[in-house]
Structure formats: C-alpha cells, structure tokens
Amino acid sequence: MSVMKIGFLDIEWVDLLDVLLLAFLLYQIYFLVKGTIASRIFLGYLLIYLLYLVAKAVGLELLTTLLGYFISVGALALIIIFQQEIRRFLLIIGKSTNLANSRFFMRWFRPPTVSEPATPLKPIVDACKSMSSEFTGGLMVVSKNDDLDKFVQTGDSLDALVSKRLLLSIAGQYSPLRDGAVIITDDRIRAARCILPISENDEILTSTGFRHRAAIGITEVTDAAAIAISEETGRISLAIDGEFYANISSAELEEKLQDYLMDASKPRRRDNGKSNNHA
Numbered sequence: 001m002s003v004m005k006i007g008f009l010d011i012e013w014v015d016l017l018d019v020l021l022l023a024f025l026l027y028q029i030y031f032l033v034k035g036t037i038a039s040r041i042f043l044g045y046l047l048i049y050l051l052y053l054v055a056k057a058v059g060l061e062l063l064t065t066l067l068g069y070f071i072s073v074g075a076l077a078l079i080i081i082f083q084q085e086i087r088r089f090l091l092i093i094g095k096s097t098n099l100a101n102s103r104f105f106m107r108w109f110r111p112p113t114v115s116e117p118a119t120p121l122k123p124i125v126d127a128c129k130s131m132s133s134e135f136t137g138g139l140m141v142v143s144k145n146d147d148l149d150k151f152v153q154t155g156d157s158l159d160a161l162v163s164k165r166l167l168l169s170i171a172g173q174y175s176p177l178r179d180g181a182v183i184i185t186d187d188r189i190r191a192a193r194c195i196l197p198i199s200e201n202d203e204i205l206t207s208t209g210f211r212h213r214a215a216i217g218i219t220e221v222t223d224a225a226a227i228a229i230s231e232e233t234g235r236i237s238l239a240i241d242g243e244f245y246a247n248i249s250s251a252e253l254e255e256k257l258q259d260y261l262m263d264a265s266k267p268r269r270r271d272n273g274k275s276n277n278h279a
C-alpha cells in the first residue's frame with residue numbers, strides 16, 4: 001500500500017519501516033564505536049566509499065576500478081577490523097534479550113525478594129579500605145549474572161569463602177598471587193592472578209594505568225563490577241558497565257556495589273564502550 005509519491009518514487013509502509021530500522025541500526029553502531037579507534041577506521045572507510053562514488057559519477061575509470069577493488073574486499077576487512085565491536089554488539093543483543101533480566105519477565109516471575117546480594121560486601125569493602133590506607137594495589141571483580149569462567153581460567157583457581165583476611169593475604173606485598181585480578185562469584189573467591197581484557201576506549205585519560213584499564217575492560221564485556229585499588233595513590237575506584245567511578249570512599253563503594261548487584265532489572269547502557277570518569 002502506497003503512503004506517498006515523490007516524483008517517480010512510490011513510497012510504501014514497508015519502505016518507511018526499512019529506513020527506520022536501518023537508521024536505528026546505524027545509531028546503535030555509532031554508539032558502539034563512538035570514542036574507539038574503530039570509529040576512525042569506520043569514518044576512513046566511509047570517506048573512501050564516498051570518493052569511489054564521486055569518481056564513478058565523474059567517470060574517472062582508473063580510480064573507480066582501483067577503489068572498487070578496495071571496497072569489494074572491504075566487507076571481509078571490516079569483519080576482521082571490527083571483530084571486537086561485532087563481539088560486543090552481539091553480547092549486548094544477548095544481554096538485552098536475557099529473560100532473567102527482562103523487566104517483563106521480572107514482573108510476572110519475580111523471584112522471592114532478597115535484601116542482600118549473594119556476595120557478602122562487608123569483607124570486600126573492609127579489605128579495600130585496609131589496602132587503600134596501606135597503599136596496597138589490588139583488582140577485584142565481583143560477578144553479577146554473567147559467567148566469568150573464561151577469565152577465571154587465566155588465573156590460579158582458589159574456590160575459597162570470601163573473607164577480609166584472605167583478600168588481604170592475596171594482595172600482600174610478598175604474596176605470589178598479588179599480580180592480576182581476584183574474581184569473586186557469590187560468596188566464593190574463585191581465582192586470583194586472573195588476566196582481564198584491557199579497555200581500548202580512547203576516551204579514558206592516557207595517564208590511566210593498566211590495572212584501572214583492566215577494571216573498565218572487564219565491565220565492558222561482562223556485567224561484573226570491578227574494584228581497583230591504586231598502589232600509587234591508595235585510591236579506590238569502581239567500574240560498572242564501562243563507567244568508571246574514580247577515587248570513591250569505602251562507604252560509596254559499598255553503596256554503589258549494593259545498588260548494582262541488587263538491581264536485577266538495570267538495563268545495560270546503550271553506549272557501551274564509552275567510559276566516563278566520575279572523579
């Protein structure tokens with residue numbers, strides 16, 4: 001059924017839907033790559049494509065052929081270049097269709113209300129407080145819903161009950177487990193010395209070290225929260241969903257962790273990959 005006619009163009013409902021869906025998809029891709037190196041590559045590729053169109057329209061045959069070759073292998077090249085972003089995009093789709101997190105699902109099949117998160121926060125926050133005052137560096141990941149097996153496997157398995165004493169001894173100056181990250185799921189310390197993905201977001205201050213980039217990185221690809229304690233400054237920082245809360249107090253840490261871990265319906269940010277520094 002025709003909606004409107006512009007000259008020889010007969011526009012139908014399905015065309016409008018097509019354009020709207022394409023605009024929505026491009027908008028999502030824009031937010032996904034915004035602030036990353038990928039956005040510049042994408043822009044560069046777009047400019048080459050525009051140049052190709054102009055060359056073709058003007059009739060520059062040699063240039064058109066050359067650029068045509070470049071663009072024909074472009075799809076494959078884009079998949080290789082954007083593999084991180086495509087992975088992140090599919091993860092977001094996977095997460096947003098996660099039934100357990102869906103508001104609709106929660107409304108009808110709400111599990112019995114619990115007032116405390118599965119992970120005991122007091123020993124974690126107390127350990128962070130001690131580490132902060134003693135300038136002991138540390139990186140702790142607290143799981144929410146996502147499976148962190150892949151990252152647990154990069155470290156040394158522990159499977160011990162969460163306790164302040166154990167967290168402090170892992171982070172201690174002479175501990176062989178102090179490098180890398182500690183991963184906590186529910187009330188268990190699952191592993192130490194784990195390697196986390198480093199955030200590639202170029203909006204993060206260049207002075208930010210690898211411990212803090214790793215804290216942001218893990219929260220960009222999973223729904224876990226990550227705490228970094230700086231060895232240099234003793235500051236406590238928290239990363240959630242790619243957002244970075246720098247230099248927070250132990251009370252703020254506990255409050256933010258509590259809110260985040262208890263909020264099962266909290267939707268993931270749309271502009272995944274964009275980190276903000278909340279100093």
Ligand SMILES: Nc1ncnc2c1ncn2[C@@H]1O[C@H](COP(=O)(O)OP(=O)(O)OP(=O)(O)O)[C@@H](O)[C@H]1O
Nearest residue numbers: 137179180181195196209210211212214230231232
């Ligand atoms: N990808 C990673 N995964 C897990 N841990 C990491 C990773 N990168 C660095 N770390 C840990 O962070 C420690 C300190 O790294 P770096 O000095 O670059 O970080 P930083 O952010 O400047 O932290 P600090 O303020 O404590 O110096 C490393 O010794 C290592 O234990």
